[in-house]
Amino acid sequence: MSRTNETMEPTATGRLNHAIHMQIKRTAFVGLMGAVSAVLMLFRFPLPFLPPFMSFDLSGVMEIMAGYMFGPVAAFMVIIVKILLQLVMQGSLSFGTGELQGLILSSAYVMPAIAVYHWNKSKKSAAFGMILSTMIVSVTAVFTNLYLIIPFYGRMANMTMGDIVALCTAVNPIMKDVMSMAVLGILPFNLIKYGATSVVTFFVYKRLSKVVRDMINS
Numbered sequence: 001m002s003r004t005n006e007t008m009e010p011t012a013t014g015r016l017n018h019a020i021h022m023q024i025k026r027t028a029f030v031g032l033m034g035a036v037s038a039v040l041m042l043f044r045f046p047l048p049f050l051p052p053f054m055s056f057d058l059s060g061v062m063e064i065m066a067g068y069m070f071g072p073v074a075a076f077m078v079i080i081v082k083i084l085l086q087l088v089m090q091g092s093l094s095f096g097t098g099e100l101q102g103l104i105l106s107s108a109y110v111m112p113a114i115a116v117y118h119w120n121k122s123k124k125s126a127a128f129g130m131i132l133s134t135m136i137v138s139v140t141a142v143f144t145n146l147y148l149i150i151p152f153y154g155r156m157a158n159m160t161m162g163d164i165v166a167l168c169t170a171v172n173p174i175m176k177d178v179m180s181m182a183v184l185g186i187l188p189f190n191l192i193k194y195g196a197t198s199v200v201t202f203f204v205y206k207r208l209s210k211v212v213r214d215m216i217n218s
Contacts, residue, residue: 025216030066030074034081037062041086047192049172051185053164060197061204063106064133067114068126069209075114079106095156101141101149109137109194126205130198138190142182 037059044055059082067075083099092099116129150164161178168175168185175181 022216026070026074029212029216030070030077031081033062033066034078035085037078037082038085038089041082042089047189050189050192051168051175051181052171053167054186054189056189056193056196058197058200060106060109060194061201064110064113064130064197064201065205065208067110068117068205069212071118072111072114075110076107079103079110082106094153097149097153097156101144104144105137105141105190108140109133109197112136113198123202127198127202130201134191134194134198137194138187141190142186145186146178146182 040059040062041057044057046052046054047056063075063078066078083102087099110133113129113133116132117126119125150161154160154164165175165177165181168181172185175185
């Protein structure tokens with residue numbers, strides 16, 4: 001019995017060490033994906049004829065890919081790392097409202113898609129999940145902007161909702177009140193942003209995830 005135990009013990013220890021090593025690698029890649037997401041944020045830009053206080057970027061690609069590969073906790077950690085690094089690199093230009101909105105919308109985008117994909121891992125479920133998430137986050141953006149983010153920013157910047165609408169009217173005359181800003185500005189912006197994120201993710205996920213898994217398992 002003692003010989004059997006002596007033979008099995010190194011194997012169990014080796015498995016434990018391997019599991020720990022794998023977890024360290026996964027954690028490192030999650031941090032790296034958060035850093036890449038933060039770098040992608042540096043290349044953000046407004047879209048023509050849409051609200052000028054909103055910026056287009058593809059940082060969500062790293063967030064949702066982390067969720068597909070490692071689960072929702074990993075996706076959330078990528079979001080947090082991205083926001084913290086963004087604050088370190090650029091600071092906050094919106095009294096923290098942009099960062100809060102980023103946390104809310106990134107979570108609203110990645111979590112439904114991850115849930116659908118992990119329920120049934122296939123291309124169809126991935127596509128359906130991202131379409132569903134794009135619609136959810138776009139509607140969420142309308143309500144959070146109108147009832148949370150813009151009012152709070154307005155109080156901090158001493159601006160009224162009318163002042164915010166005027167900024168939108170300056171780039172697109174058809175956005176002349178709160179309703180038109182929401183329906184013709186905030187909603188389409190987020191549909192474009194997260195729709196583009198979904199398309200890019202759909203086409204690069206398999207290739208990139210294979211590379212990451214190979215590196216982790218090596």
